[in-house]
C-alpha cells in the first residue's frame with residue numbers, strides 16, 4: 499500500500515513538474531515557411547498587429563504596401579513572360595515586405611507623437627526601440643535585398659513595356675520609387691525614432 503502511495507505521489511509530482519516546465523501553447527505564432535508564397539499568404543496578417551502595445555504602421559504606409567502587394571499578386575496570375583517575371587519578383591519581395599512590416603515600419607507610427615511631444619506608452623516605446631535597433635543591425639541585409647528586388651523590378655518593367663501592359667509597367671515604376679523612398683526616408687526615419695526615444699529617456 500505504502501509503495502503504491504509512494505508511486506502515485508511520484509507520478510503526480512512528475513506531472514506537476516512537467517506542466518510547470520512546459521511552455522504555454524496558446525498564442526504561439528506558427529512558424530513561417532520560407533517557401534510560403536506571396537500569392538498564398540494574406541499580407542495583412544503580420545505579427546506587429548498581434549502585439550497589443552506595438553506601435554502601429556502609419557495607415558498611409560500600410561495602404562501603399564497593400565496596394566503594391568495586390569497589383570503584384572494580379573501580375574503573378576498573368577500568363578507568359580509577365581507572370582513569370584512577377585512570380586520571380588514576388589519570391590524576393592514577399593519575405594522582405596514581411597520583415598519590414600515587423601521591424602522597419604511600425605516605429606514610424608511614433609513619428610507624429612514624437613514630433614508633437616506627446617506622451618508615448620512605455621510598452622510602445624520599448625517595442626519601437628527594439629524594432630529600431632534591429633532595423634539598424636539588419637540594414638545592410640535589407641539594402642542587399644533591395645538590389646535583388648530592383649533587378650526583378652527592372653525585368654518586370656521590361657516585359658510589361660514590351661507587351662504594352664501599362665498597369666504592370668506602372669507597378670514596376672512604383673516599386674522602384676517605393677524602394678528608393680525607403681532607403682532615403684523610411685528606414686532612416688525608423689532608426690531616428692529609436693534614437694529619439696533613447697534621448698527622451700536619458701534626458
Ligand SMILES: [Fe+2]
Nearest residue numbers: 563595598680
Ligand atoms: Fe516596402
Ligand SMILES: [Fe+2]
Nearest residue numbers: 594598677680
Ligand atoms: Fe523595402
